[in-house]
Amino acid sequence: MKLSVLSLLAITTAVSAWLPHERNLFGEQPNSVASYLPAGRGRAVKRFTSGYNKIRGVNLGSLFIIEPWMASQEWDSMGCGGTKSEFDCMIKLGQDAGDAAFQKHWGSYIGEQDLDTIKAYGLNTIRVPVGYWMVEDTVWRDSEHFPKGGLAYLDQLVGWAADRNIYVILDLHGAPAAQEPNQPFTGQYAPTAGFFVSWQYDRAYKFLQAMTQRIHTNSAYRTTGMLEVLNEPERNHPDLITSYYATAYAKIRETESQLNVAQGQQLTIQFMDKGWGAGNPVDVIGSKPSVAYDDHRYLKWDTSIEHTKASYIKTSCSDTFGDGGNTPLIVGEWSLSVKDDLERTPDFDPSVQSNKAFYTQWWAAQVSAYEKQLGWVFWSWKTQLGDDWRWSYKQAVEAGIVPKDPNQAAQLAKC
Incomplete structure (x- = not known):
């Protein structure tokens, strides 16, 4: 049985955690009804668009883990210029000054107006990348340097989302000792991926269990239904699947059992899919x-295709997902960015008026493909890349590349 949004929000004794279509969270949004079909005796049944109850969202990149490449102005204004990651910036600034700088950032980079605009642009989901240091007692204070106080700002953010019936995916983006080398998205520009040992796994389990507890006991998280156990791990670590993934699932369910959470209210636990290349969670x-x-689809780094406009459109139109039994699936990261050495060529430069129709069609082709599964989450909501809107959903809409109504994708894709 599906619950209405009003019925859902009336539940105050327990916080539900689920896939949104299982609770009809999104409901009948503007343009979600395609037509009314006659059913005899003056009755009619609704036929919904193909995107009805699909996840359509944006990542809030560089909110809780800042990536200098995409938020350089913010990075410099915080005093972090010349450093590669949050870890490095905290060493530069010191704990007290660093805490103040990051708390100012958390309190201003994404506000309630952003959530209103996200809704106005026909989106219903946010994916929030966070680091394990959000749970502060997982940090080794004698050797690790991360800002404190982020959890209060996360509480505020998810509460704003819940007030607007926006679904929230929490993503462990930065793991202990880093799950990828030389990547600021881990929060530390580490020369090697040190995550793949049992004592680092233990710290990640502690993070996952603490967040599970918070989601089920804090009403601000009432539309937070999914917890991703690890973002983009380095390949070729077999025990990632056999040890970390298996235990992470068990630890989250153990916490829910201790809280007497019914199965219908359990968190949806998310894993990177087989296509990522680090093993098959199934x-x-x-x-x-x-x-x-979770599948991350960036054609710009796909070496198996031609990097032409026609090839990008053709590839996206024919894309399929869910190999190896990996369903339901969300394409949790994607963009409109093209191969690095082609970004500012005449064929792809976003400032060239004649290229804009291609980007609109390619956006639509990707949306159409990703909605064959559960839906999609664009990377990212906002960036500081000047006139290049290919990584910013907000700027792409403002530039007239992406329509405010995602239901237009099927028509615009021309697949």
Whole structure:
């Protein structure tokens, strides 16, 4: 049985965690009804658009883990210029000054107006990348340097989302000791990926269990339904699947059992899919309930295709997902960016008027493909890349590249 949004929000004794279509969270949004079909005796049944109850969202990149490449002005204004990651900036600034700088950033980079605009642009989901240091007692204070106080700002953000019926995916983007080398998205520009040992896994489990507890006991998280156990791990670590993924699932469910959470209210636990190349989670998760998968689709780094406009459109139109039993699946990151050495060539330069129709069609082709599964989350909501809107959904809408109504994708894709 599906609950109405009003009925859902009336539940105050327990915080529900689920896939949104299982609670009809999004409901009948503007333009979600395609037509009314006659059913005899003056009755009619509704036929919904193909995007009805699909996840359509944006990542809030560089909010809780700042990536200098995409937020350089913010980075410099905080006093972090010349450093590669949050870890490095905290060493430069010191704990007290660093805490103040990051708390100012958390309190201003994304506000309630952003959530209103996200809704106005036909979106219903935010994916929030966070680091393990959000749970502060997981940090080794004698050797690790991260800002404090982020959890209060996360509480505020998810509360704003809940007030607007926006679904929230929390993503462990930065793991202990880093799951990828030389990547600021881990929060530390580490020369090697040190995550893949048991004692680092233990710290990640502690983070996951603390966040599970908070989601189920803090009403601000009432539309937070998904917890991703790890973003973009380095490949070729077999025990990522056999040890970390299997135990992460068990630890989250253990916490929910201790809280007496009913199965219908359990978190959906998300894993990077087989296509990422770090193993197939199904090998250990099997058919366990309340699981979803995450595929990141950036054609700019796909070496198997031609990097032409025609090839990008053709590839996106024919894309399929869910290999290896990885369903339901969300394409949790994608963009409109093209191969690095082509970005400012005449064929792809976003400032060239004649290229804009291509980017609109390519956006639509990607949306159409990703909605064959559960939906999509664009990377990212906002950036500081000047006139290049290819990584910013907000700027792409403002530039007239992306329509305010995502339901137009099917028509615009021309697949």
